[in-house]
Amino acid sequence: MTEEVIKDALSEYGKAFEEFKKANDEKLEQIEKGLSDPLLDDKIENIEQKMNSLEDFNQRVTQSEKAQEQVNEKLANLETIIKRPNSGFDTKQVDEHCIAFENYCRKGFDALDDAEKKALTVSNDSTGGYLAPPEYVRELLKTVTEISPIRSIARVRSTGQRSVQVPKRTSTFAAQWVAESGTRSETTGYNVGLEEIPAHEYYAMVDISEQDLEDSVFDLEAEMQSEFATQFAKAEDTAFVSGNSVGKPEGILTNSNVSSVNSGNGTALTADGLLTLVHSIKSEYSRNGTFVFNRGTLAAIRKLKDTAGQYVFQAGMMLTGGVTNTILGFPYIEATDMPDVGSGTKPVAFGDFNRAYMIIDRIQMAVLRDPFTQATTGNVRYIARRRVGGQVVQAEAIVKQNISA
Secondary structure (H helix, E strand, O other): OOHHHHHHHHHHHHHHHHHHHHHHHHHHHHHHOOOOOHHHHHHHHHHHHHHHHHHHHHHHHHHHHHHHHHHHHHHHHHHHHHHOOOOOOOHHHHHHHHHHHHHHHHHOHHHOOHHHHHHHHHOEOOOOOEEOOHHHHHHHHHHHHHHOOOOOOOEEEEEOOOEEEEEEEEEOOOOOOOOOOOOOOOOOOOEEEEEEEEOEEEEEEEEEEHHHHHOOOOOHHHHHHHHHHHHHHHHHHHHHHHOEOOOOOEOOOOOOOOEEEEOOOOOOOOHHHHHHHHOOOOHHHHOOOEEEEOHHHHHHHOOOEOOOOOEOEEOHHHOOOOOOOEEOOEOEEEOOOOOOOOOOOOOEEEEOHHHHEEEEEEOOOEEEEEOOOOHHHOEEEEEEEEEEEEEEOOHHHEEEEEOOO
């Protein structure tokens, strides 16, 4: 999709929002007068549907820059590991591994020649299956990063270990005043602990017909990468939002140290509540702040006005030098697994997620070829297993909006 197409779509979004504001203002005036107009309601609904259809373009622009940063980091890490003297991979071995892995997926282990079996054996995972080549994993991670909203704003690290220990400041120094020739006493109180983020295992499955596998033109690698990436991304997004840390990552909503701010209404969001949310964290975090919510919540926010009668939502193309849409001047991303607006729910999170949330990717990924389970349907099943961790590492950098008076 070209930049021009995205720009045109965002321009259409801006025009649609201007129409929405006029129609919504007219509806508010009618409500004050005790009137209703079904035709106007239909008009507003149609405009909202149009904006929703264009929101995907806004999300692509919002996430693309940070997502690319994550991809570049992974490319560098994987390149380093491949070139590491004791990594077990040199350029020749990588090429042999790729070919052997492709043939293993198409034909099975028994159909490989001795050289190909040796290439796979070098990378054999004791838990079953064979490790995918680094190039394969790299492309899969690139796709996952591009379609996973939380990944685009969180801090992501790659590791070859089962867990990562992250330094965490538990207390800090206090600055002291001193006279020109006064004694400078030692400042104490700075302590750093270690927080461990485990990499939890999860898996994805895809069935591919034997006829496709026998067709040399069929792009098996692209098909598997697409299916695995989609399944992995969906599982991750759920865990990164609401995971309970039991066999899966910790979610941003489940960490008890992340504070909450009431919306000011028992059943709905309010403009004042969102403003309070933004100002409830330190400026060092809010300056890089991003809103996170689902699309239903976005529809509710688009209708909110501040005390000056201005909409808190702004279409990016209508702003000077702007590209993406904003809320109170901050970008936002959609996370499908965020809860809907309702009494007692927490449908909105805000803050610097790059500082607050860390994701770790264990680089290795094992793929098991199962020709038996779906044999009667003419399919071969592939099971991909990998490990991913996620955890709040700096709770004060984000805050949640609680729907409550």
